Amino acid sequence: MHLPALTQARAPLTREIDVVNEHGERETISIPAERALTVYVDKQELVTLMTLGAYPELLVLGYLRNQRLVRSAGQIESITVDWEVGAAAVKTRSGIERLKERTARRVITTGCGQGSVFGGLMDEVDAIQLPEAVLTQAQLYGIVNAIRLQESTYKSAGSVHGCALFRGEEMLIFVEDVGRHNAIDTIAGWMWLQDEAPAPGAERPSPAAGMQGGDKVFYTTGRLTSEMVIKSAQMGVPVVVSRSGITQMGHEVAQRLGLCAIGRATNRHFLCYSGAQRLRLQPELAGAKLRAAA
């Protein structure tokens, strides 16, 4: 498969600003960068994404993937990002069918969920078959610890969400953005560019090919909204872990999919909201019983 040609547009991820604190003192602090990236597909304006800007080309690729506007990276010839004009020019090999029609409906999703999910995304949920996979409690603790140790824009500037993809407790990629929907889209774009044989027992490669999700775990610092659950499932990732909680729609979709949704994962505490059969409990690792906030 021909992979798309991507620019590697770079821009600073933080900026310093002057503030006044409660003691009346001037301080200089860092805040995350935030820029507008307008996406043009074959010269037609599609959407404007507000992003930290760490991996704009992967973000655009993953956005097109998660919106189901393209079925494989091979359909894209090139993605050219120019921060001077805040534009991403996507060139497809043979166009996108009915682009206008497919992007006409608008659903505004929860909180940090992606702002706009084009109609029809939900329709595909029931078609998703998640591969068998089990995460052990020890691996879960390894994931939480890896995130704790991860250097991040969040630590230096706050106000961003982080997402990561794990194989067991091995972190494969960590992405931050001002909107976590961008972070997961970026990971989806990155997966499409990885070459990997299907994991044993995994579903046959989807037309999307790229890295399979069956033996992966998706981590997010943000809430498990329906959209985060759906996007994880679309990437074939059967386990999601969050530092935060879950919304009702997120819970309903996770149960429908049999996806293992784990939240409130900090230190040794966690809550498994659905798909507990995919989690191999090792309560002896949990230590003394302290009632942590649910």
Next chain:
Amino acid sequence: MHLPALTQARAPLTREIDVVNEHGERETISIPAERALTVYVDKQELVTLMTLGAYPELLVLGYLRNQRLVRSAGQIESITVDWEVGAAAVKTRSGIERLKERTARRVITTGCGQGSVFGGLMDEVDAIQLPEAVLTQAQLYGIVNAIRLQESTYKSAGSVHGCALFRGEEMLIFVEDVGRHNAIDTIAGWMWLQDEAPAPGAERPSPAAGMQGGDKVFYTTGRLTSEMVIKSAQMGVPVVVSRSGITQMGHEVAQRLGLCAIGRATNRHFLCYSGAQRLRLQPELAGAKLRAAA
């Protein structure tokens, strides 16, 4: 002015689910409700909002206001919400001009910012003149304390954002939703229905009339994104306070507007990001100097 006729659709704000914790124990916890509300304007589908559902009629009214699709509550004859079908039927008195055209462009904003801000919103920012207003550090501490004491879905179920409108340190309304863009829209809708003489020195009442924002303070638990700042300014509220931080766009817009943006407001700590001339510092109230996280 004829105020719109609103239903008062009610639905439970939380639901109980069973989870498994790190000790392998089953627990029952509450999570916030989350429902789809599809908005029809004069029988034309406009958008689907995912919401907690506490004040759906005010949410729809404020959404139409903040999207600048209607200029006053008087343009709306009725808003009828039916949770059975998850629909809000908006009946206008004389239609909305160029509705299709005005809702055609899509901007996906940051994180918890409203998912989709229809094009042209930014164009209006420079036209906004915020009234003079000063918040004292004592009032700011009063606001933070009032939020701390507020009973909330967040305390019982987590995973929601809270927004509130204050006059000085008096809380006028507190709204939570799964997306904080919904919470601020709900407050905007509520303000439109309040009858109030303009505060002394406030701008002449906008065509929107309703409650003026000049002597108000807007509080949000979430980040100060460009959109939260813009919406506050559109409501004529010159001071915004957040428990969280600020994004670059939020900072730029606040500075452009001379809006007082205060973040990281917990206990006695805060950072004033812009418009410090509107904040009357009283450092003697801050207590001993502990370096809190910026």
